[in-house]
Amino acid sequence: MLIRHGYEITLTCQQPTALVCLLSVHEDRAADIRVPETLFTTPDVPIATYRDLFGNRCRRLVAPAGDLTIWSDATIEDDGQPDRAVPGARELAVPELPDDCLVYLMGSRYCETDLLSQIAWDKFGGIAPGWDRAQAICDFVHGHIRFDYMQARSTRTAFEAFNERVGVCRDFAHLALTLCRCLNIPARYVNGHLGDIGVPVVDPMDFSAWIEVFLDGAWHTFDPRNNTPRIGRIVVARGRDAADIPLINSFGPHVLKAFRVWTYEVVPDPQ
Numbered sequence: 558m559l560i561r562h563g564y565e566i567t568l569t570c571q572q573p574t575a576l577v578c579l580l581s582v583h584e585d586r587a588a589d590i591r592v593p594e595t596l597f598t599t600p601d602v603p604i605a606t607y608r609d610l611f612g613n614r615c616r617r618l619v620a621p622a623g624d625l626t627i628w629s630d631a632t633i634e635d636d637g638q639p640d641r642a643v644p645g646a647r648e649l650a651v652p653e654l655p656d657d658c659l660v661y662l663m664g665s666r667y668c669e670t671d672l673l674s675q676i677a678w679d680k681f682g683g684i685a686p687g688w689d690r691a692q693a694i695c696d697f698v699h700g701h702i703r704f705d706y707m708q709a710r711s712t713r714t715a716f717e718a719f720n721e722r723v724g725v726c727r728d729f730a731h732l733a734l735t736l737c738r739c740l741n742i743p744a745r746y747v748n749g750h751l752g753d754i755g756v757p758v759v760d761p762m763d764f765s766a767w768i769e770v771f772l773d774g775a776w777h778t779f780d781p782r783n784n785t786p787r788i789g790r791i792v793v794a795r796g797r798d799a800a801d802i803p804l805i806n807s808f809g810p811h812v813l814k815a816f817r818v819w820t821y822e823v824v825p826d827p828q
Contacts, residue, residue: 558637559591559823560789562750563630564764566805567815570620574809578616579609579748579802580629583792592632599626613794613802620807624814632823639755639786646772648686651741658771661743666800667727668735672716677739691737691770691779698733699784706760726766726782727799733781734768734798743771746798747778750791752820762818764804769795791820 564580581594598604598618602625605617651662664670680697684690701722708723715735718728727746734744751765767780767790780787794802 558635558754558789559632559825560635560750560752560754560791560820561592561630561632561823562752562791562820563628564819565626565628565815565817566813567624567626568620568805568807569624569812569814570622570807571810572622574620574807574811576618576620576808577806578618578627578804579613579794579806580627580804581614581616581793582631582633583749583794584612584614586633586791589634590631591634592630594629594631596627596629599628609801611794611796611801613796620811626815633791635789635791637788639788640778640780640790642688642786643773643777644688646688646775646777648690648742648772649774654743654771658743660797661745661771662738662741663797664735664738665797667714667731667798668738669714669716670735670738673719673732673735674739676719677736681736681740688772688777690740691742691772691777694736694740695733695779695781695784698729698736698781702729702732704729704782729782730766730768731798733779734770737768737770745769745776745795746802747792747795748799748802748804749793750789750818750820751787752789752822754788754822756787762820764793764818766799789820789822 602618607615609615684693703723705723709725715731718724718732737744747767769776796802
């Protein structure tokens with residue numbers, strides 16, 4: 558299937574403000590792009606691109622004083638299959654893990670492994686290692702946290718989400734990946750597009766957050782917020798947690814004036 562995706566974001570700054578934006582599709586989907594990204598800003602400003610430590614595409618620009626709108630649109634091809642489940646995937650002992658996985662076992666800004674370690678072992682230590690344990694963690698988080706846009710808070714950590722039992726998709730992701738790390742299972746945070754393909758539309762379209770867990774030598778998608786296989790995920794960026802991959806990182810104050818995201822299947826015209 559073909560999926561069209563994009564966004565329109567307007568910021569207001571009191572003075573010229575440097576920005577770093579992580580909003581483009583990850584390079585590992587480059588071969589699937591069918592309509593290349595069209596990107597522009599209003600007013601027009603110079604944009605430079607670089608790769609961060611995690612391989613994500615980052616754009617640098619300076620927002621002028623006043624309003625700046627960033628607009629992007631592209632179309633990608635997807636196999637149309639739900640997230641793949643591999644129930645037999647096994648955990649690897651820490652000595653067997655690749656070097657680049659080790660960072661995803663550590664505590665990070667929003668993921669306090671030290672505070673949640675005992676809780677993780679008490680709740681999940683008795684479950685057989687592997688896919689079933691990772692899924693049990695996502696099942697728990699899905700039932701433990703109540704989704705509420707009005708309760709979103711950019712500073713909420715995994716430990717706070719565990720105690721407050723409310724949040725948005727990033728909070729579900731932070732708690733689940735932290736519990737995985739406490740059990741020596743590498744887990745990383747993912748931002749991206751997730752359209753309502755094959756499911757009822759219940760919320761306004763937005764960017765989404767989920768996690769990837771390293772089992773049996775490969776990264777696998779888990780989604781504690783939705784906790785069901787979904788069609789058409791489009792990864793934008795990966796990192797240890799949301800602090801590594803903010804959609805927009807501003808080096809100065811700004812106000813979000815407008816925000817619109819679209820992700821939907823494109824149905825070809827009959828020939």
